[in-house]
Amino acid sequence: MPDAIVNLINVTNQWVWAWPTMGLLLGTHLFMTLRTGGIQRKLLTAIRLSVTKDPDAEGEVSQFATLTTALASTIGTGNIIGVGTSIALGGPGAVFWCWIAGIFGIATKYAESLIAVKYRVKTKDGRMQGGAMYALERGLHLKWLGVAFALFGTLASFGIGCATQVNAISTVCQANLGIPEWVVGLVVAALTALVIFEGIQSIATVCEKLVPFMALLYVALALGVVALNFRQLPGVLASIVGGAFQPRAFTGGVVGSVFLSLKKGVSRGIFSNEAGLGTGSIAHACADTKKPVKQGMFGIFEVFADTIVICTLTALVILCSGTPVPYGSEAGAELTISGFTTTYGSWVSLFTMVALCCFAFSTIIGWGLYGSTCISYLCRTEKVIRPFLVVYSFVAILGAT
Secondary structure, three states, rough: HHHHEEEEEEHHHHHHOHHHHHHHHHHHHHHHHHHHHOOOHHHHHHHHHOOOOOOOOOOEEOOHHHHHHHHHHOOOOOOOHHHHHHHHOOOOHHHHHHHHHHHHHHHHHHHHHHHHHHEEEEEEOOEEEOOHHHHHHHOOOOHHHHHHHHHHHHHHHHHHHHHHHHHHHHHHHHHHOOOOHHHHHHHHEEEEHHHHHHHHHHHHHHHHHHHHHHHHHHHHHHHHHHHHHHHHHHHHHHHHHHHOHHHHOOOOOOOOOOOHHHHHHHHHHHHHOHHHHHHHHHHHOOOOOEEEEEEEHHHHHHHHHHHHHHHHHHHHHHHOOOOOOOOOOOOHHHHHHHHHHHHHHHOOOHHHHHHHHHHHHHHHHHHHHHHHHHHHHOOOOHHHHHHHHHHHHHHHHHEEE
């Protein structure tokens, strides 16, 4: 049974990340960039707005809290494990295509965040609720498509949001500390339930404290690796840009396909920042604001922080440190950990493990919000949320093992 599931996932993965999907995603990013007149230029404005409060607000949580909640779901294992995988399978050039997906994806994320506020609804108990499904139903009058999004969003929350993340946590804890995987699963399930059962306020409170702390600490140590290996930086940047178009020249001939490099880079960018998936709009819909355009600015900063900053620094840690990259074969967290330990020594591996666990846990609780919102939309009642959260927490145990 497990082998059959893995085979199904592999076949689906190959089909999904084919040329049509790549063209659709990148085409949408480019169209939205042109349609918004290059909204990426408003990055500094987005940062400034993140610390101001809307006096006419009517949401549940502050705009900064919704930003960190959205970031919680995007800054996950993909930023540590996924970047290493994309470099190993697509060469250094995959980082360049990840940048492209991030830079142009900013416009799509801006649009998603904007329509989240524009088409959100107020529930019977006074809470704000929204997301892509509400925009599809109320904006485009395509209720069937909203239902489809909510259905797939609910299912995805169990995989991308929970099982994938907790599996990464259990793997590193078992490998580094010898903790049995089922024990890790129980602990994560308990912590998840403790946070998400209290609703968006509790999730936002945890994310508001956890996300900035772990991100800033990770950025500081990563910048230290780059600074200590600054002589390697020009060559690394050359390999990233050159490898995007001539991967064979920088991987010893192991990776020779430009499309493979592009596919691994773009898919990593999409998986990481979720621009085009529509899921981040669920968190943005809860924002303490009446201004859709203002909330859209937070989407700009979200993609910038996740892809342009965190993913780029992870790539530089791997490539600048001189750690051997097994091009053409599967690799993940061990590449990033090796990049840190090569520079700082073995002690830093513990920090990397903690960072990975924090990143993954923040993603789990962020996706708990996404999944519960999707299923309440499907069933048109909030009575299904608690049963869903029970199942969601239980999936953490299955994912760990």
